[in-house]
Amino acid sequence: MPPRAAVNIHNLSFKTSICTSCLRRDFSSTPAPQTRLRRQMFAWLQGPGESFRHPLPNSTNYLSAYNRQGKLLREGEDTPESTEDLRPFPLNKTFVSEAILSEDLRQEIWRRVQVEKKSVRTVSVELGVEMRRVGAVVRLVEVENQMREERKQLALPYARAIHEMLPTTPYSQSKVVRHESINDLPVHPLTDQQLFYPTSESRAFNRTDAGRVFSAATRLPDEQDVAQGGAAKQPWQDIQPEKVGKGKNEMDILKPADARIPHPHLIAFAKDQQELRGNDDEIKNRYTQRLEDDATSRAEARERKFAADEKRKTRVDTGRWQFVVTDVKVSRQGTGITGRGAASPGMRYGVPHEDRKKGQVKIPTRVEV
Amino acid sequence: MRNRATTPLSKAKVRQSWSKFNLYNLSRIRSPPYRGRTFYQQKWTAKSILRDYHGEPVREAQWAKQLFRRRLNAVIPMDPTYMARNDGTIESSGRGSGLKDEDDFRGEIRKRMDKTIPYMNMTFAPLERRLDTAIFRALFASSTRQARQFVVHGAVKVNGKKMQYPGYLLNPGDMFQVEPQRVMFATGAPKVTKKSAATTDADSGEPLDEAESKPVEEEPAEEEEDDDDVDIEREPRELLKDLMSQAKSILSHERAKIGAKKKQDLRAFTKAVKRMLSRSTSSSVLTDSLEAQFEEIKNQLRIQKQQQKSGQAAADRAKAANESPDAPLAKAQVDAEAADPVTPDEKAIAEDKDANYLSDEDLKQLQLAFKSSSENPIDPRKPYATPWTPRDYMSAFAFIPRYLEVNQNICAAVYLRHPVVRPGLAEVPTPYGPDVNGTAFTWYLRRR
Numbered sequence: 178m179p180p181r182a183a184v185n186i187h188n189l190s191f192k193t194s195i196c197t198s199c200l201r202r203d204f205s206s207t208p209a210p211q212t213r214l215r216r217q218m219f220a221w222l223q224g225p226g227e228s229f230r231h232p233l234p235n236s237t238n239y240l241s242a243y244n245r246q247g248k249l250l251r252e253g254e255d256t257p258e259s260t261e262d263l264r265p266f267p268l269n270k271t272f273v274s275e276a277i278l279s280e281d282l283r284q285e286i287w288r289r290v291q292v293e294k295k296s297v298r299t300v301s302v303e304l305g306v307e308m309r310r311v312g313a314v315v316r317l318v319e320v321e322n323q324m325r326e327e328r329k330q331l332a333l334p335y336a337r338a339i340h341e342m343l344p345t346t347p348y349s350q351s352k353v354v355r356h357e358s359i360n361d362l363p364v365h366p367l368t369d370q371q372l373f374y375p376t377s378e379s380r381a382f383n384r385t386d387a388g389r390v391f392s393a394a395t396r397l398p399d400e401q402d403v404a405q406g407g408a409a410k411q412p413w414q415d416i417q418p419e420k421v422g423k424g425k426n427e428m429d430i431l432k433p434a435d436a437r438i439p440h441p442h443l444i445a446f447a448k449d450q451q452e453l454r455g456n457d458d459e460i461k462n463r464y465t466q467r468l469e470d471d472a473t474s475r476a477e478a479r480e481r482k483f484a485a486d487e488k489r490k491t492r493v494d495t496g497r498w499q500f501v502v503t504d505v506k507v508s509r510q511g512t513g514i515t516g517r518g519a520a521s522p523g524m525r526y527g528v529p530h531e532d533r534k535k536g537q538v539k540i541p542t543r544v545e546v
Numbered sequence: 547m548r549n550r551a552t553t554p555l556s557k558a559k560v561r562q563s564w565s566k567f568n569l570y571n572l573s574r575i576r577s578p579p580y581r582g583r584t585f586y587q588q589k590w591t592a593k594s595i596l597r598d599y600h601g602e603p604v605r606e607a608q609w610a611k612q613l614f615r616r617r618l619n620a621v622i623p624m625d626p627t628y629m630a631r632n633d634g635t636i637e638s639s640g641r642g643s644g645l646k647d648e649d650d651f652r653g654e655i656r657k658r659m660d661k662t663i664p665y666m667n668m669t670f671a672p673l674e675r676r677l678d679t680a681i682f683r684a685l686f687a688s689s690t691r692q693a694r695q696f697v698v699h700g701a702v703k704v705n706g707k708k709m710q711y712p713g714y715l716l717n718p719g720d721m722f723q724v725e726p727q728r729v730m731f732a733t734g735a736p737k738v739t740k741k742s743a744a745t746t747d748a749d750s751g752e753p754l755d756e757a758e759s760k761p762v763e764e765e766p767a768e769e770e771e772d773d774d775d776v777d778i779e780r781e782p783r784e785l786l787k788d789l790m791s792q793a794k795s796i797l798s799h800e801r802a803k804i805g806a807k808k809k810q811d812l813r814a815f816t817k818a819v820k821r822m823l824s825r826s827t828s829s830s831v832l833t834d835s836l837e838a839q840f841e842e843i844k845n846q847l848r849i850q851k852q853q854q855k856s857g858q859a860a861a862d863r864a865k866a867a868n869e870s871p872d873a874p875l876a877k878a879q880v881d882a883e884a885a886d887p888v889t890p891d892e893k894a895i896a897e898d899k900d901a902n903y904l905s906d907e908d909l910k911q912l913q914l915a916f917k918s919s920s921e922n923p924i925d926p927r928k929p930y931a932t933p934w935t936p937r938d939y940m941s942a943f944a945f946i947p948r949y950l951e952v953n954q955n956i957c958a959a960v961y962l963r964h965p966v967v968r969p970g971l972a973e974v975p976t977p978y979g980p981d982v983n984g985t986a987f988t989w990y991l992r993r994r
Contacts (some may be wrong), residue, residue, distance in 0.1 A: 216557035218570045229569060232941035240573055240942055265945050266977045268577060273971060274945035277952070308950050309718075313960035316721065317953035324956050332726040334922040334934040335733055336954035339685060342936070342944045357948065358623035361968070366617065375640070384634035404633060412633065433634075438624050447630035474849040535730040543717055 199251060232342045258518040263344065278306070278314065278356060280340060282348035286311055287318040296438070296472055304348075305355025308439055331530045358439045367391045367431050380405065385412050388431035415443035442467045560600040560977045562682055563689035564943045572942075576881045577982060592978075592985035599977055601673035601693060603712070609673070614990045615813065618668040644927050660969075660987045666974035666984035671965045674949070674974060675721065677704065678712035683975070684952045684959040685944060686724045696732075701725045718959040723958040727928075734930035782847045786902050788849075789818060793915030797989045809924065812933060816919050822846050840916055849909070850901040 511521025
């Protein structure tokens with residue numbers, strides 16, 4: 178570094194913009210010059226960037242809502258934001274800051290599930306909130322209530338600030354504002370491939386057939402095919418797993434989209450609406466009946482599974498502890514011919530653990546609730 | 547671990563952070579040039595600028611070999627009404643049979659397929675599963691680095707159990723929770739001390755305005771002692787007038803930082819409320835709920851709600867009767883009104899001469915100010931500036947992707963599902979569009 182000339186502070190005129198803090202610095206009498214880039218940055222921050230320093234009251238405040246000069250593109254701060262204004266990354270047109278649940282809507286979801294004892298499925302349809310989200314909201318509000326009861330410190334000012342900064346889905350009793358799409362169909366890996374399947378024009382080729390073609394299964398016989406006048410179940414009820422292939426190649430047959438969406442019963446509801454136009458009572462009765470049937474069949478299946486699990490367990494109650502012994506099977510399929518295979522439970526004598534080997538990741542893969 | 551997450555100005559890199567440097571860089575980045583560059587060069591640039599943002603603490607080999615997936619999760623929103631009308635036969639029926647779009651659902655189908663699915667923006671989706679990234683996305687930390695520190699320092703729980711690995715990959719349904727005080731510290735404006743005031747001054751290189759350069763540090767001991775200087779023995783009406791003006795100041799939506807005047811008002815308001823509550827006859831009022839405490843304050847200030855329409859008019863007149871010089875005349879009028887067959891409410895109002903009448907709006911404002919002053923008090927023991935305000939430049943970065951469900955009150959969130967892409971919308975927050983992401987995706991396909 179070249180030697181610097183000492184600057185006498187007293188000779189400097191204060192009319193020029195001088196860095197006052199530099200004069201306060203302890204060990205150097207040289208005013209450190211700002212680089213051009215830093216100057217530009219602070220010029221931007223004090224110019225166009227000043228708009229981002231504090232949130233706009235009750236509105237989002239993203240980069241794409243402003244022009245290069247830092248002027249708000251929409252008419253006034255009170256006009257609602259368009260999708261254009263909701264992009265935090267100006268170069269990424271496919272990412273939008275989507276609305277979060279408002280505090281009222283969250284409390285309403287919790288109330289309907291926990292107080293009115295409605296099923297998650299019903300609440301999801303009523304309020305237009307995904308079922309997984311309904312479950313999560315109930316779980317989080319329960320934790321919140323518990324923390325309030327224990328008088329733990331909450332982050333209330335933070336929560337209020339966030340709800341003012343982000344778009345929110347409001348709740349009103351008169352009008353339902355749908356939060357998100359509740360019938361999302363996941364794109365199945367089997368449908369990634371492009372298939373050319375010649376089929377007869379005289380026969381209807383529907384979504385059930387498409388699923389079977391994608392999983393290389395044979396076509397349904399006519400007497401089971403609804404499209405050919407067969408008396409099978411409706412596609413939305415078709416949830417019985419079916420297999421195709423043998424041995425290692427065995428896999429599930431892809432069910433029609435009707436059965437794979439989260440709320441298949443809404444298809445039957447829409448059909449009812451078309452067929453029984455005007456007969457609202459009957460439509461509603463059928464709808465509730467369908468949901469009830471679904472709930473009972475699910476509860477039965479759960480019970481059956483629980484009973485089957487219990488059958489494999491022996492419970493020994495000592496008064497203080499309850500020991501649960503689970504019956505396991507160690508078979509040749511699990512241990513393999515060498516007797517060292519890891520598919521069956523239990524230690525293998527002479528087979529070391531791998532956890533001391535190089536490259537073994539110790540980070541847990543799941544945390545049980 | 548060395549912090550490589552620097553934000554040099556010479557080369558604009560966008561990071562997962564809310565710093566003003568990062569905001570400036572985000573405002574000036576451009577899509578990388580492709581003209582005159584080989585495909586290899588384009589891919590290299592694309593993947594390096596994206597890796598600056600995504601999973602920067604993850605080593606390149608770790609990302610490319612263990613985390614990167616070529617399969618990208620997508621969903622299609624289905625319309626049950628359409629599915630009820632059409633079992634799929636229209637999509638599969640023969641083409642070129644002279645059918646026009648208007649003849650059947652074809653136009654509708656085409657409209658449905660109109661939006662492309664930006665698959666390529668899902669390239670870095672696996673990194674969104676990381677615990678530190680998810681904490682940053684839930685707006686619990688101001689950068690992924692800070693989120694990482696919270697995890698390592700043991701301030702984060704997953705499903706109720708302490709988790710100290712920032713690289714833990716969340717499973718759908720996992721609930722993570724950060725200590726609320728840490729979140730308030732991370733997202734709140736920093737406490738201004740004499741030392742930090744000097745350094746921020748030096749950073750900006752320009753003299754700051756007075757309100758900011760003055761250290762806002764408070765003397766903690768003073769708070770408890772000088773309670774007596776708030777005179778609450780005064781006339782309830784005057785006290786209420788003061789409280790109302792202070793309430794307005796507390797709730798004012800000023801965009802600037804909290805100024806000295808606002809703080810003074812907040813402090814005076816809090817003290818008055820505190821003294822009033824301590825004067826209460828009920829011994830349990832200090833541990834009661836906020837609603838009960840507010841009722842007590844209302845009693846002490848003799849606040850009555852103004853009645854609507856006729857009731858309101860009567861109340862106004864009663865108020866005027868107390869204040870105006872020709873009181874006896876007006877009073878007689880009010881008494882005459884009270885003698886009329888009126889509702890019991892109105893009668894009560896006419897009887898209570900000392901009551902202070904507040905409109906619904908004013909009462910609401912007073913309650914809000916009371917709530918806000920007790921929930922967001924001045925507390926010099928906190929490591930952040932109090933009363934809590936969001937830190938500078940936070941709003942430009944504040945968004946919560948849909949794969950998380952966040953409860954801000956308790957600073958907990960549930961990782962609902964893996965991020966997905968849908969027609970026209972990708973859920974992975976990334977600073978560049980599908981073209982740059984796609985180029986980076988081809989780099990990791992390892993066929994370069």
